[in-house]
Amino acid sequence: MDKQLIKSLAQVVGEQYTLADRESLACYGYDSTPELESRPGVVVLPGNQEEIGKVLALCHGAGVRVTPRGSGTNLSGGSISFDGGVILQTSRLNRIIEIDEENLTATVEPGVVTSALHREVEAKGLFYPPDPGSMNISTMGGNVAENSGGLRGLKYGVTADYVMGLKTFLADGELLKTGGKVVKDVAGYNLNQLLVSSEGTLGVFSEITVKLIPKPQCKKTMLVHFPQLEQAALTVSQIIAARIIPATLEFLDRVTIKCVEDYAHVGLPLDVDAVLLIEVDGHPAVVEEEAAGIRAICERQGCSFFQTAATADEALKLATARRVALSALARLRPTTILEDATVPRSAIAPMVKLIQETARKYDLTIGTFGHAGDGNLHPTCLTDERNRDEIERAHRAFAEIFEATIAMGGTITGEHGVGVAKKKYLPLLVGNAGLRVMRGIKGALDPNGILNPGKIF
């Protein structure tokens, strides 16, 4: 990294927020994606929104590449700089600028932690539904860049459904304002939604305005065991067919159940194929009816156990089984490959079976859990990156799983992004026309290709 550029960057953000020592560069050299590591040339932490623009203008002028980064919880290598470029770290920009109770919006800086926003708005009787698994550390900037999902996606949608306005610094440092507090806006192309899920390749957010909704009055949490996988899958279909849309409809398979029980001792049985965690929320009368409807469907499908949480504490305990799934699986082996193949929800049962068969075929341990109501599964391979033979088999297995996902009308990533980890599968999904259009857009917005280069395509 050019010493003069580092000096210029330090003049913008300050010496103490320009990190170029070995230890710092090592810390920013990886994110939550396994098998990937690469040290940046320098890390800068802007202290206000304008500094983002100044950093970009400098790098654009110098032809130096920039990777924006929040908390580094990215699961597709999106927050790693692979070319010794600049990491633009947003964590100092962590102000909740406004909660507008009249227009039901919140405006935040990109470094605000997702669950901090949850707490602030819920204290006012409002609700920001997106709740990615990493919400206690992930930032809003990262959530918007990746279009993060979460456990409440089935009823409430994902981050994209809540983004109303953005301030974004383009590659050359020019500020672009899109959307705002109006709930209807069709003036020109929908750049807001183009920027959401662009994975830091089209611009760097400096301000985000999201929609809020009234907080649901109450909720009911249910945990259900099924001896057979098909019973759980049919239950999911029949709940939707009964015109009930739960807030949460989560699934754990046998491998995951065993790991969770070993880890958290929440009383899960070891002889069932599937567990569903179901939450309904809203008006008390609706919650009662929907919970009763769900119980009837589960029993008709032959569930072996049905528990409704009697208290909020008990609800938390039931939800623990799902919330700890990843940690429970991750402790079994040194390397955890967490994927997010997503299919139309009607294809959940064949998809889980295919994952299990593929695991057997390649002699791998794959636990599957995830958002059954969304068709968004997390097949999680437990392996060891030092075992090259096993890692190779894992890659071959996931290649087959993604091909099958696409054949079922699904997608290679429901909520984790393409980054570098899924690049090779994207052409299969979007075809030549899709790639051509995406490359054209990237070229139009970032002609010098300095923004998070090498990601997506």
Place this chain on the structure above:
Amino acid sequence: MDKQLIKSLAQVVGEQYTLADRESLACYGYDSTPELESRPGVVVLPGNQEEIGKVLALCHGAGVRVTPRGSGTNLSGGSISFDGGVILQTSRLNRIIEIDEENLTATVEPGVVTSALHREVEAKGLFYPPDPGSMNISTMGGNVAENSGGLRGLKYGVTADYVMGLKTFLADGELLKTGGKVVKDVAGYNLNQLLVSSEGTLGVFSEITVKLIPKPQCKKTMLVHFPQLEQAALTVSQIIAARIIPATLEFLDRVTIKCVEDYAHVGLPLDVDAVLLIEVDGHPAVVEEEAAGIRAICERQGCSFFQTAATADEALKLATARRVALSALARLRPTTILEDATVPRSAIAPMVKLIQETARKYDLTIGTFGHAGDGNLHPTCLTDERNRDEIERAHRAFAEIFEATIAMGGTITGEHGVGVAKKKYLPLLVGNAGLRVMRGIKGALDPNGILNPGKIF
């Protein structure tokens, strides 16, 4: 129009679906936008999806411009060919291809009429919420291209919120598939949402997959009179502050009330400043509570009349006051300029006042009605395009209204599109950076500029 090209087009879609006679060209020379007319060179009506691609490939090769068109209900001149080009008329592509009850999706061709889709899905207990004013004639292709809103936008959102998958023919005739039936998909840029509201400038839709939701179990319709405008505006704010999100929260001002009463004799008073039409829907218990809450707020604000529809017929009658507003205003003078300035909902009262003051200043009759809950107003100027002086004053008045809208954090168009009618206001709203990015995207997707040229920017 080149005779050889017309012959080639006729070979693709058939002689009888290639219209080049004077009468046909006159019929396709205007849409629902006042003051605009221009005859195309030829009109083609493809009979299947592939023919769209073939028509585009021919025109792309010949460098001839193409304007896609549904029912011509466009309000910004978007479906008029201003350069004697080709009108690509989608009305023969009117199949509802599938209603998938398991995945809660409907897949349609672009020529399907919006209300026809409503009827089909509601017969299955499902619901497609977007209900633009023109829904009995407008097509789904047009709705997606314009991101149409409607009366249920406050609670249910607009067309964009329901588009899950698109098949789109690009300018050169290549087919682009985006999205599908998965409810979570972050594989690459969100081209789906870029194409929604692109007003026919980026591609021509051949297939549209939309999300469906369960049909609300019941609804309650209320009509409320307010002596003072501020009372109505405060009522809107306080309903939202009470965390009630009605499906519909519509407003009529004094000018509109008088016109509606003269036209439809629905019993509206002539001495009030504002009428609100409010609908809540959902579970019976929720509907009861929300309706009671709304009544209390209206009474606290000093409404002079509050009526709840006792039957479905009565509800239809109450809604008539709002549904006929445009027709009632339009019969007063030969030319109706219907705008869709949109502000954050907290700015509804100052916005209505500003419109009324501007009307007085320029000696114009402007009736205002619209979606108060969305901040999406329809100031409607009643004029006569033969009176050039008055038309000039109308244009000056709207220029001031749009400037004020932008100053209040609003937008120049909430649901009607930019087309040619709003082009001159767009730079004011999106700035240089916004225009630069939009032009870059247009250049990337349609390098020869053949798709609906001259629209948006």
